[in-house]
Amino acid sequence: MFYADNPSMTATGPRARQSPLPAVPPAGVAALPRFASAPIATVVAVQVAILTALSGRYGFHRDELYFVASGNRPAWGYVDNPPITPILAKLSTALFGNTPTGLRVVATVIAAGVVVLVALITRELGGGRAAQVLASVATALSGYVLSNAHWLSTAGVDLLLWLAISLLTLCLLRTRDGRWWIPIGAVIGVGLANKWLVLLLVVAIGVGVLAVGPREVLRSAWLAAGIAIAAVIVAPLLVWQAANDWPMLTVASGISEDDGLENRLMFVPHQLLYLSPVLVPVWIAGLVRLWRDPAMRWARSFAVAYPVLAVIIIAVGGKPYYALPMLVVLLAAGATPTVRWLSRGGRARRASAGVAAAVGVVVSVAVALPVLPPDQVGIAMAITEEPGETVGWQRFTENTAHVWREIPAARRGTAVIFTRNYGQAGAIDMYGHEHGLPRAYSGHMSYADWGPPPDTMTGPVLLIGPDPTTVGRWFTGCRAAGQNDNGLGVDNKEQGTRFTLCDAPTDTWSRLWPSLRHFY
Incomplete structure (x- = not known):
């Protein structure tokens, strides 16, 4: 068998021995092409340079502020996510500084890992040098990957881990060597320590293997060992969740109830837009190739896995981006037929493809x-709200300090800042010391576990973004004290947030606290 983008590669020869675990591939399965190490290293170097240069612009994302706060309070779990991403936040800021640039070093490393994994997946699926480079460049410049590469998020970590699981599973399916279950189980365990969403991937691929094979990999004795490794890794997290009444399930059900209809309606449009509309033909070609190409029969389960994953996400009302890592795998599968299509076309075809790619890159980067x-970030917010969540936090803290100083100095020792959400509390914890502010308290997500204020704090309360139903019931003598203005005209979630000053809580904080907790 010959590969279109690497004519010198045959199904026999010394390169067949490059599999990390020794095994004889099934009949008809070709040996792996050589890994394009030099060009992939160049792609990664350029990617890292650009991400590092831009990492300090704007500021922390609201979720990053929360991850930093969580990392400073280590635990086996948090209300809305397991501990891996907060641990990474703590590690990165401790090593490189408590700044956006310092925090995002780990995000940049993760992004580089994503590019390498995509190239390896492309190789595992028979892609030669040209296909590997195409897949890695397309991935590095796709909108979803770029967004998660710029700031630290659970989605970015998930992308890396899902791709690692996909690569290892492809190795298992190609070689039929059951020992691959050991690293698969380990990475699944780590994935569960970041987000439970990895179970969706496991179910989708499992259904694919059961439906179209190769089913013999499920009869390997090594499967039990892989499951045991995953169970050992995730056990402390499950104990924590059980001891705290499974808060992650509460959060997940809330997402489905509040946003389920919108998520279902927007699932298909987001699949077409999130990577880039320009890349849709590539990943569709990958899906078709995995299903129809006889040489890819051993990997056909991945062609089944994506629609299974899509159906599950739509059924539960999950967010459309949950399926994006699988689209990246299909993108890797589609690199080989795309290279073949470009090579068979004339100059006009390649020129038109180049123009489309350039437009896609400009949009993704912007x-x-x-x-x-x-002050122009609103342009990008027309497509996604995430850029708006990275501006204005220092100004927000300054505005909070301005209202705080309206409290008489003699009463500030028993006064409390109480915020509506973790982003507000995280910003005050990050920047408040520069303005003489105390720590912030909040009933939102895991901030509720880090409170309440001491019962000796009986003085005034500065409410930020108060829930109208809480003001009269739990606080007395409340009056409007202004609104937040980020000074940029950016209409993000905190623009116009109300500040309210109250004389005191109606009861001790410890008694009020259970009623002040909320997840959304």
């Missing part, structure tokens, strides 16, 4: 990376 002036 939306996902902080290249626009901060």
Whole structure:
């Protein structure tokens, strides 16, 4: 068998021995092409340089502020996510500084890992040098990957881990060597320590293997060992969740109830837009190739896995981006037929493809990376709200301090700042010391576990973004004290947030606290 983008590669020869675990591939399965190490290293170097240069623009994302706060309070779990991403936040800021640039070093490393894994998946699926380079460049410049590469998020970590699981599973399916279950189980365990969403991937691929094979990999004795490794890794997290009444299930059900209809309606449009509309033909070609190409029969389960994953996500009302890592795998599968299509076309075909790719890159970069002036970020927010969540936090803290100083100095020792959400509390914890502010308290997500204020705090309360139903019931003598203005005209979630000053809580904080907790 010959590969279109690597004519010198045959199904026999010394390169067949490059599999990390020794095994004889099934009949008809070709040996792996050589890994394009030099060009992939170049792609990664350029990617890292650009991400590092832009990492300090704008500021922390609200979720990053929460991850930093969580990392400073280590635990086996948090209300809305397991501990891996907060641990990474703590590690990165401890090593490189408590700044956006310092925090995002780990996000940049993760992004580089994603590019390498995509190239390896492309190789595992028979893609030669040209296909590996195409897949890695397309991935590095796609909107979803760029966005998660710029700031630290659970989705970015998930992308890396899902791709690692996919690569290892492809190795298992290609070689039929059951020992691959050991690293698969380990990475699944780590994935569960970041987000339970990895179970969706496991179910989708499992259904694919059961439906179209190769089913013999499920009869390997090594499967039990892989399951045991995953169970050992995740056990402390499950104990924590059980001891705290499974809060992650509460959060997940809330997402489905509040946003389920919108998520279902927007699932297909987001599949077409999130990577880039330009890349849709590539990943569709990958899906078709995995299903129809006889040489890819051993990997056909991945062609089944994506629609299974889509059906599950739509059924539960999950967010459309949950399926994006699988689209990246299909993108890797589609690189080989895309290279073949380009090579068979004339100059006009390649020129038109180049123009389309350039337009796609410009749009992806403008939306996902902080290249626009901060006061123009609203342009990118027309497509996604995430860029708006990275501007205005220092100004927000300054405005909070301005209202705080309205409290008489003699009463500030028993006063409390109480916020509506973790982003507000995280910003005050990050920047408040520069303005003489105390720590913030909140009933939102895991911030509720880090409170309440001491019962000796009986003085005034500065409410930020108060829930109208809480003001009269739990606080007395409340009056409007202004609104937040980020000074940029950016209509993000905190623009116009109300400040309210109250004389005191109606009861001790410990008694009020259970009623002040909320997840959304």
